[in-house]
Amino acid sequence: MSPRKVYADQADIGTPLVRELVAAQFPQWAALPLEPIDSGGLVNAIYRLGPDLSVRLPLRPSTAGIVQREQAKLAALAPFLPVAIPSVEAIGTPTKAYPGEWSIHRWLPGAHPSPSTLVDPRGLATDLAAFIDAFRQINLPDRPPAYPGERRTRAPMASLDSPTRKAIDDLADLIDTRAALASWEESLAAPYDGREVWVHSDLTPSNLLVSPKGRLTAVLDFETSGLGDPACDLFPIWYLLPATVHPEFRTTLNTDPPTWLRGRGRVLSQALTVLHHLKDTNPALATSARHAISNVLATP
Structure with a gap:
């Protein structure tokens, strides 16, 4: 399963590519199960990595330091907020197959709410x-x-x-x-x-x-x-x-x-x-x- 096409210049991302990137750059997580997540988002392709992690690859690869800025911003904001927010556990470097930075996040449990099914x-x-x-x-x-x-x-x-x-x-x-x-x-x-x-x-x-x-x-x-x-x-x-x-x-x-x-x-x-x-x-x-x-x- 590959992310739906959103942009003309979108990267060709799929499970084999993500496995290859994780295995090459973060071998400690290479054996974990990998599953694509259809988030419907417009920015990242998301894969669940084992029970506790997720892999995020921007649909439009970039080497402009966006992922590093995101990591710094999230770390600075988290202590002030009453619920969990994403945390960047590792940052992957560009390769020939994927020419941009990508990241591994801590998996956050929960479901997206729907206005028709709110419990409380x-x-x-x-x-x-x-x-x-x-x-x-x-x-x-x-x-x-x-x-x-x-x-x-x-x-x-x-x-x-x-x-x-x-x-x-x-x-x-x-x-x-x-x-x-x-x-x-x-x-x-x-x-x-x-x-x-x-x-x-x-x-x-x-x-x-x-x-x-x-x-x-x-x-x-x-x-x-x-x-x-x-x-x-x-x-x-x-x-x-x-x-x-x-x-x-x-x-x-x-x-x-x-x-x-x-x-x-x-x-x-x-x-x-x-x-x-x-x-x-x-x-x-x-x-x-x-x-x-x-x-x-x-x-x-």
Whole structure:
């Protein structure tokens, strides 16, 4: 099993290649069982290595030190957070067969939550609010920006305006474009005082793990985490949590109306973009995006 094709320049990755890389560079783990994981992600091919490890290979190989920066960031953040996050156990070097850095992580147990099968929505909302609040309190000397591609202005959502409007236009056969445009423009106009805190910036179900009892056990994928608008971490409201727990979640995080609107807009923008690009190639992410869009457009 090889990862689904996402990019034209995607590396040719398969189980034999991963076995070869592990055996050559980390022989202490060469005898462990290796199993591909269909994560539906857009960044890494993931393989489970024995009971306690996973192998991650970027779909687009790079030698730009991305994996080392990830290792340093995760190690710095972990002591401040109330649930487990990934830890990089080893970093593999490029080869002719795979011309980029790759990594071995500690395996984190749990399952991705689904909005239709939440066991304990209120408990999960409490856990997520505690994670977001703890993240906001972090104060480290290294202060990278979240979403580094966005313009660093007092209105950072402006950089999302053009692609969001294009996605709305291109999805005319799938969504209520008039409602989507009205919602987006209302969020785009919400004021922002420029206050920045540490944010994860992508708290979607595919980046969360829960226990059989429905409580949060781990958060994944910190690639775009950094300093940003507090609204960036309101994603669970529209992607995952039922409306019955929204008021408590919002109050716990001291979310004022402008922040709520900006958060709603960011969710809409991301979900529209995901649906636009992946509706035919990644059913799981497209379904999650549709759910979020539906919830945003149902919000008064």
